[in-house]
Each structure stands twice: as structure tokens, then as C-alpha cells.
Amino acid sequence: MTDLSEALKSTAAAVTRQLDELLPQIGGPRGRVVEAMRYACLAGGKRLRPFLTVASARLFDVRDPRALRVAAAVEMIHCYSLVHDDLPAMDDSDLRRGQPTVHRKFDEATAILAGDGLLTEAFAILSEPATHKDPLIRGELTRGLAEAAGARGMVGGQQVDMSHERAELDLDGITELQRMKTGALIEFACEAGAILGGADTESRTALRAYARDLGLAFQIADDLLDVEASSEQAGKPTGRDAEAGKATFVGLMGQKRARIRAEELVDSACGHLDRFGDKADLLRHTAxxxxxRPS
Incomplete structure (x- = not known):
């Protein structure tokens, strides 16, 4: 795991530098919203989704500068979703990544605008020739990210999560919810590297299957952290799902069965990478x- 730890750190640092470059500070009245966008993006985090983009791109020998631009766009979408999820109208959270949430650091209106700004800036990045010289590739990346972020993905999943029916979901229902809310962006992050590399259909199918299992394992682990970790360890409030009476994997399966299921999903995810041989070892270790993970 040492190689993975070093790869995660180096990729996170490279993505942070890319985000810093893509979101330069400005003066004047607009400066406040840009400052809030930078606060949301540059405050750390595991950078798991952008790492998946970079690692999958390397399977197809894609140059890092291109992969890092797509990775930064993916991270902007992820950070926008966190900013909006934390708002009083949704999860009403005060803490994110161990720091005050954007609406607490700034104000609610600025947080909404910062999320909007990150969402739209991500698509601007994908549309630029610096991301890829082929406009068809840029178009496919744009379409894929839009589907992952929209009503068939994150937005749809968040709506289900806020619905009255959320408390009554069974395992199939929670699986579908998390496939949209969490898994869709993870799936795009993995497939984006294949899109950049012009990969064949079989390779893209394998990466999507890996990502689906990985995303579900990630959410089960998140549910376990919600009941096992403190807010300080997790860097965000914990125990909120139980307080709200939401159905979760852990609530329906119990901690032991949930952990076993997560491990089964990891084994399944890694099996989908067989076609890539040793080149996919970092993705296997990521699963x-x-x-x-401790947080």
C-alpha cells in the first residue's frame, strides 16, 4: 500500500496545483465568489475521484496534463456537490474536511453561487482544446460528466435522499440511490481515462464495472464510518443518517454483514481489471x- 499512498499524495498535490491554476484569484466584487470556489476546492480531501481519472488514463498511456485537466473538472463537480449538500436546505452541515463549510465560512448566498460556479467551470474546462485536440473526445467527456452530475446521477440521487421515501428503502432501493448519488461520478471518473485514451469497448466496459463495484463499496464504508468514527476522525458530522431515520446499508445489514459485503465488492471490482494485468495494480490497491480508509 506504500506505493498507493505515495501515488495518492502526489496526484492530490498535482490536482490541487491544477485547480489553483484553473481558478486564479481575482479582485473586485467577483472576487468573493472565486475565493469561496477556491476554498471549496483547495481545502484538501482525498482527491479519490481525480485519482481514479489519472490512474485509469495511465492504463492507456494518456499524458498527465490532459488527464489532470479532466481530473480537476471531476473534482470541481464533486466539490460543488459538497457545497450544496452542506446547505441548510439540504444536510445543514457546519463541518467539511475538518473545516467550516462554505456557507459558514462565507454566507449561504455565496455558497450557492460558488457551487454554481464550480459546476459550470468544470464543463468549460472539458470544452477547451487543451483537454484534448479532438472535439469528439471533448464532447464525449462533456456528455459523460453531465449525465453523471444530472438527474440520472448525482442530482437525482440527492433528490431521492431527501425524499420521504428515503426511510423506507430496501437494499435494492439504497443500492440504486447510491449508484446515482455517489457511484455515477466515480464511474465517470474511471471511464474518463479510457475516453481520453481512445480505449476499446471491452476496456471501457471493464472500467465501468470496476467503478460500479468500487462506488458501492465506498458507500458501504462511508455508512460504517458514520456509525464507527467520531466527527473529528471523519472530518464531518457523523451519526446524522441514524438521527434522521434514514435507511442505510449498515442499518439494514448490520455492521458485520455490511463489512463482508464491502469486501466482496472489492474482490469483484478487482476481478474486472484482469484484462489490464499489472498496469492496474494501483486501481486494485485503491479498492x-x-x-x-480511516475517514
Missing amino acids: QFVVN
Whole structure:
């Protein structure tokens, strides 16, 4: 796991530098919203989704500068979703990544605008020739990210999560919810590397299957952290799902069965990478990291 730890750190640092470059500070009245966008993006985090983009791109020998631009766009979408999820109208959270949430650091209106700004800036990045010289590739990346972020993905999943029916979901219902809310962006992050590399259909199918299992394992691990970790360890409030009476994997399966299921999903995810041989070792180690991460 040492190689993975070093790869995660180096990729996170490279993505942070890319985000810093893509979101330069400005003066004047607009400066406040840009400052809030930078606060949301540059405050750390595991950078798991952008790492998946970079690692999958390397399977197809894609140059890092291109992969890092797509990775930064993916991270902007992820950070926008966190900013909006934390708002009083949704999860009403005060803490994110161990720091005050954007609406607490700034104000609610600025947080909404910062999320909007990150969402739209991500698509601007994908549309630029610096991301890829082929406009068809840029178009496919744009379409894929839009589907992952929209009503068939994150937005749809968040709506289900806020619905009255959320408390009554069975395992199939929770699986579908998390496939949209969490898994869709993870799936795009993995497939984006294949899109950049012009990969064949079989390779793209394998990466999507890996990502689906990984995303579900990630969410089960998140549910376990919600009941096992403190707010300080997790860097965000914990125990909120139980307080709200929401159905979760842990609530329906119990901690032991949930952990076993997460491990089964990791094994399944890694099996989908067989066609890539040793080149996919970092992705295999990532799947193990996801279910054993401390926060």
C-alpha cells in the first residue's frame, strides 16, 4: 500500500496545483465568489475521484496534463456537490474536511453561487482544446460528466435522499440511490481515462464495472464510518443518517454483514481489471483502500 499512498499524495498535490491554476484569484466584487470556489476546492480531501481519472488514463498511456485537466473538472463537480449538500436546505452541515463549510465560512448566498460556479467551470474546462485536440473526445467527456452530475446521477440521487421515501428503502432501493448519488461520478471518473485514451469497448466496459463495484463499496464504508468514527476522525458530522431515520446499508445489514459485503465488492471490482494485468495494480490497491480508509 506504500506505493498507493505515495501515488495518492502526489496526484492530490498535482490536482490541487491544477485547480489553483484553473481558478486564479481575482479582485473586485467577483472576487468573493472565486475565493469561496477556491476554498471549496483547495481545502484538501482525498482527491479519490481525480485519482481514479489519472490512474485509469495511465492504463492507456494518456499524458498527465490532459488527464489532470479532466481530473480537476471531476473534482470541481464533486466539490460543488459538497457545497450544496452542506446547505441548510439540504444536510445543514457546519463541518467539511475538518473545516467550516462554505456557507459558514462565507454566507449561504455565496455558497450557492460558488457551487454554481464550480459546476459550470468544470464543463468549460472539458470544452477547451487543451483537454484534448479532438472535439469528439471533448464532447464525449462533456456528455459523460453531465449525465453523471444530472438527474440520472448525482442530482437525482440527492433528490431521492431527501425524499420521504428515503426511510423506507430496501437494499435494492439504497443500492440504486447510491449508484446515482455517489457511484455515477466515480464511474465517470474511471471511464474518463479510457475516453481520453481512445480505449476499446471491452476496456471501457471493464472500467465501468470496476467503478460500479468500487462506488458501492465506498458507500458501504462511508455508512460504517458514520456509525464507527467520531466527527473529528471523519472530518464531518457523523451519526446524522441514524438521527434522521434514514435507511442505510449498515442499518439494514448490520455492521458485520455490511463489512463482508464491502469486501466482496472489492474482490469483484478487482476481478474486472484482469484484462489490464499489472498496469492496474494501483486501481486494485485503491479498492482495498476505499473500504479500509480511516475517514
